[in-house]
Amino acid sequence: MGTAKNEFFRLPRKPANAHFIRGFGDAEKFFCTYLTQSDDLGRVVIPKEIRRTLRIREGDPLEIFTDREGEIILKKYSPIGELGTFAKEYAESLAQTVGHITCIVDKDQIIAVSGGGKKEFFEKHISSEMEDCINKRTSLIAERNDANFVPVLEDDSESAYNHQLIVPIIAEGDAMGAIIFLSKDQKMGEVEGKLAQTAAGFLGKQMEQ
Secondary structure (H helix, E strand, C coil): CCCCCCCEECCCCCCCCCEEEEECCECCECCEEEECCCCCCCCCCCCHHHHHHCCCCCCCCEEEEECCCCCEEEEECCCCHHHCHHHHHHHHHHHHHHCCEEEEEECCEEEEEECCCHHHHCCCEECHHHHHHHHCCCCEEEECCCCCCCCCECCCCCCCCCEEEEEEEEECCEEEEEEEEEECCCCCCHHHHHHHHHHHHHHHHHHHC
16 A cells, blocks of 8 residues: 655645645644645545644544535544533532532543532543543542542642542443542542442443443
């Protein structure tokens, strides 16, 4: 199989034969580029800058849209994010039951949060340590001073929580995200652990349907 002859260029103006590619991430963090060539199979290459900013890894599913102006829009696909309002309402129900901050996350960001801390957590990127915890399918109960404590966010220096419980969400054998309980003063125990495991299992089943 020959090498794909795909080239991306950063140009100040759009050439006549180019298509506009927009990658969406944070409102203040997106890169734009122009596609001037593609191979016979219609394959395109996403530049490293966009992959790094949107945290796109090999094998990650993407959604592709077009608008009326002919722009091609690339968006990362999140099965948990597709749960939308259901995830929000489920987080609210869990928070009311356990009395802790409750977060539902995918492998990039906080999808839903309830029980406090919405401004601090909602739609914020999770830390690389949290992503590793999800990928390793590791259930965890820890306190901030513990060696195995996992920061939830990329910038976690001012987070007002000292106790955490993390249970990965598994769907069709793949780690999709996690249920997270957070508390400033109250330790997590067996009751919270069983509830989080049940919740993670339920959300995993929802995504398999």
